[in-house]
Amino acid sequence: MIDIKFLREHPDLVKENIKKKFQDNKLPLVDEVIYLDETNRATKLKGDELRASRNRLSAEIGGLMREGKKEEAEKIKAEVSRINEELVDNEKQENELASQIQEKMMKIPNMIHDSVPIGEDDSKNVEVEKFGEPVVPEYEIPYHTDIMESLCGIDLDAARRVAGNGFYYLTR
Helix, strand or coil, X not given: CCCHHHHHHCHHHHHHHHHHCCCHXXXXXXXXXXXXXXXXXXXXXXXXXXXXXXXXHHHHHHHHHHHCCHHHHHHHHHHHHHHXXXXXXXXXXXXXXXXXXXXXXXXXXXXXXXXXXXXXXXXXXXXXXXXXXXXXXXXXXXXXXXXXXXXXXXXXXXXXXXXXXXXXXXXX
């Protein structure tokens, strides 16, 4: 998964990388993640401010109680209770945003190394080195995922939802 900081600082590089992988349908994910990240950071900042305010008011309550100003202390206690409720809602929003960011980030492909040739499929792969001649048997060799599927050792559907075609989960 790409680092969120890298995505934040270089969205154009990430979009270019997505185009090189011919996955243009994933381009909007970059802007969505950046927006969600900004919102999440603002939400975290708001939570920090609420906690600081609560701590300041809590200290004030102690001083008012020592001075015998119970009515003023009760008003501030009500404010602290309101802040606590707001904090609970804020934390729920933080968790929801973090979950959405994680889900979308998992769909953005990793960066391609500069040495990798660009092509729509593996037919564009470049042969770097070859050892001997390939042996071609007289019978048809089944594809490895077909073998694993027949043995119930692979979950293609779950992997397609997460990573797209060409990936799979091994099962027990």
